[in-house]
Amino acid sequence: MVDTKEKIRKAALKLFNEQGIDAITIRHIAKELDISHGNLQYHYKNTNDIILVLFNELNEGFSRFFTHRENSGQVTLEDFRHWVEILIEHIWQYRFIFLHFVEVTRRVPEIKTLYNSWDKAREEQFLLLFNTLIREGIFRDDIPPYIWKNLITQQYIMADFALSHNEIKMQLKGKKAVQYYGQVLFNQFYPYLTAKGRQQADKHQGIN
Template identity: 40%
Template sequence: MGTKEKILAKALELYNEKGYNTITTRHIAAELSISPGNLHYHFKHSEDIIKILFSELIVKMDELLNEMKKNENKVLKDLYDFTFSTCEIFYSYRFIFVNFVDILNNIPEIKAQYEGINFSRKEEFYFIFSGLQKNNIFRENIPEFITDCLTEQIFIIADNWLTHNRMISKFEKEKAIHHYTLLQMNLFYPFLNDEQQKLYEQQYIR
């Protein structure tokens, strides 16, 4: 691992542990036992580190979504695994979501990128929902306004569950990921057909 990669890894660790607003490039350099000048050779500002970490998050989610979209024979477990993996990825970059408003306000590039992602993600979720209907996981004839609402609900939970966990639930990693995976999965329950609802209860609730 090169110096640049070590800086990114340590920055992610420190931001996750202590928060975006409390960690400076000097803190990161000290933890790595390198000079601030050495760090600034690779990253002029802390915002440059944040932008790369945010891009890493997006790439990981793109890969996950692409795998889900390519799967033409989706089953209920695929939806659960996708939701679980999403929570794992978000937890790995949890400082972004806990400090979301500050980051968006302080780094215009990330704000613009996030706004664009929101639009593209809606299209991707529509595609996934259609596939779930095609494979008789979701019910047929779900009204479009309900699908629109579901997509927005997913975004709201996905963007805010880490803050809720830190403030209210205070679960450690494994329990947090499991709990909020089920919380998001429960959104899908009314859309499952009767057979899939029974399967969901047997596999994930009981």
């Protein structure tokens, strides 16, 4: 037996990513799956329910991904770059959320709460990471704390809205977008590097 609920989530994710959340109703999703909208409604009362479930999926993905790299003692810049790329890939998978973040949070207020509570953990981890990289002589040690905090906010905004920027500007598709914005996100950290850090970065420098 195929799990209808899962089929619905998959189809909804696809349609949301392609056409946005306003254009899509349960009727559209039902049509995509060739089932009745009455049936779909039996599983999820409306699109907002589905959006919430998909947001939780995204969150679980992130959590798995964060705890995964916790045990590593030392961090190279290359690790960090790789980490940023995976982050963006995740975001790409659920891009409708980020492309319509304000609408999403207005339509499903719980999402705002979820996002904000989960966010705090992310901040801690960032500061830890920064400190590690400072200790290893990769990041500069002459940056005041409020600038590090600023960098985290900056990093949030950039990660959350990079794909929106892509949408209104270049319109890179799939892998290309992930690559490009991975690079942009990573390059954010360049001026924070020490000479040693820059050497490491230049070794692996991608397109510019």
